[in-house]
Amino acid sequence: MALPFRPATGPATRKRRQFLSREEIVEAGAKVLARDGYDALNMRSVATELDVQAAALYRYVDSREELDDLLFDHLMADCVPGLDGADWRADLRAFAAAWRLRLITMRDATRIALGQVSIGPNIAPLMDVALSILRTSGLKDDELIEVYQACMLLVHSLASAEASYLELAAQKDAGGLRHAPPQPEWVASYPTLWALAERLAAPPDFDARFAFGLEALIAGVERRLAGETP
Template structure:
């Protein structure tokens, strides 16, 4: 056995594999998800990623459903809850863009956004950040919660749409597929000259529209502009 603190001792430490934990399992699962997709995300595959037996995982994670929850929670941990100072709208935009960026880095997560509960610490920290932005702008409690949910729905919806094989965010010019000429004159006129709408541009448009609506609702409820 090498002496503690010797070069050999440090080399031995570097070669040791850390003990399994839920966090390490979640990290490995996210690597599998990013590299191979959702269908490949199994307990056996994650165990192989960690160079261990599948049975070892079950001591920390009950089943695949629990694994999926941990993966979503891991991605939500990339959303920075520390929203910078500024006006309500700028802070809300910053939060929404940061949330979207985290989901965009892991496109295979999209199907889980509508099927996995998000009540873990990271998810709640992100929600806390959004609520803080609304509360500090003077939003009443119910409107603050609704505003956070509305922004989250926009971000999640775009993530799900963009993850599809056919991207509905892009309007392709001239694709009227089988519609008789003259049957849809407005669509035909638009389609003849339309340029593809990029996802980023459409996201910003929808986000701005939602924030406009929230500001109008705030004004109607409080009689003033959000701070």
């Protein structure tokens, strides 16, 4: 997934008391997101948080889509973990774990679509570290780009699934998540599916799922480096 670089436009700092700044708008958006969730996030709710009219925001932020873009970058601030550089596999695990933790601890962060996120000041260091780790592995540049894209989608997709599951589970109170019993004709038509239905419906172990996916990705890189055809 290609990410565009964000142009440096708009006022960077607040010059006069009655004026807003882009940073204030993004921080207000982060407060709305953390307190009320993504469904409540819009230009009007952010303006209310700042005690201004919604029209005042458009001088600094062009659209709701740009607000999402700026906000996602804001949420990723200082997410790069400390790495020792001794082994690219350990560094990739540490990087991916830090990114996953940030995504699942920031309310509704994964609901901001990656497709509308550009490279901002907090995304750039994350990308640079990940690409540097993969280059250290010995991958060619075209290959490491593909592995980076796969890693990005793996982390974001699993974090999104985890966040959604936890939110849904919390809404079910003590009853937990429930699954309808299979229809008899489906059991006959899809025997393998229903033989595994109980396991598929069990509460997921997201730590194990994340580790499995990441280790599979690392193993694929190791096969590529060894000259094996995937």
